[in-house]
Amino acid sequence: MSEPKMKHDGPSLRIYYYPIESFEEDLPAFGEYLDSLEDAGEEMVSVVTNTGLVGSSFLLGSSFQGVKGFAVVTRKRR
Numbered sequence: 001m002s003e004p005k006m007k008h009d010g011p012s013l014r015i016y017y018y019p020i021e022s023f024e025e026d027l028p029a030f031g032e033y034l035d036s037l038e039d040a041g042e043e044m045v046s047v048v049t050n051t052g053l054v055g056s057s058f059l060l061g062s063s064f065q066g067v068k069g070f071a072v073v074t075r076k077r078r
Helices: 021-037
Strands: 005-009 011-017 042-056 063-076
Touching: 011 021, 011 042, 021 042, 021 063
Parallel strands: none
Antiparallel strands: 005 011, 011 063, 042 063
């Protein structure tokens, strides 16, 4: 899993991108990340999945449609 990155920091909203490598294995870390945003005083507005071709095996060299990451929209608390 790569580190989440802030992609937009506006006056009232922020958008982060959280890339993942393995959907099921990365869900606990993603949940912890969402909790950390709430703890930092940001209100969750939306989570949008980024789907596309993801690798299924380095040995087979095949790919399939899957979740590549999440866009997380938060509202800054005033």
